[in-house]
Amino acid sequence: EAAMYVVSTRSIEEAMNIFTEGLEPVVSWQEMIT
Template identity: 50%
Template sequence: MMMGGDTAMAAARIDRKPSIEFEPRTLTMDQIQFAREAALYVMNTRSMEAALSVFTEGLEPVVGTVARRNGSAVNWMEMMSEEEQYFGK
């Protein structure tokens, strides 16, 4: 059961924003809108494969990601197919 002070604290927690919201913006809203429109144009005028190539050109997989499985270190990159490494499928 919440008391009067607890209600204010709960409301404050709801209003919290992720820390990313406090980072300086790299693009203006106009630039973001232009990028969205350009992406939509590519999606509407290219095949799925060509659009995927446009959006992923220059990306490289993360190398050396290590996790634990049953107590021993596992390199996730060794467990993933090449497609999963590039596209996260």
């Protein structure tokens, strides 16, 4: 159970990192347009 918890939280952190990294170019792109 503990191992599964660590794996799930780690995957969530990685997913959030990928998500925020994917958002950064979009946000800067929108700022350039406006």
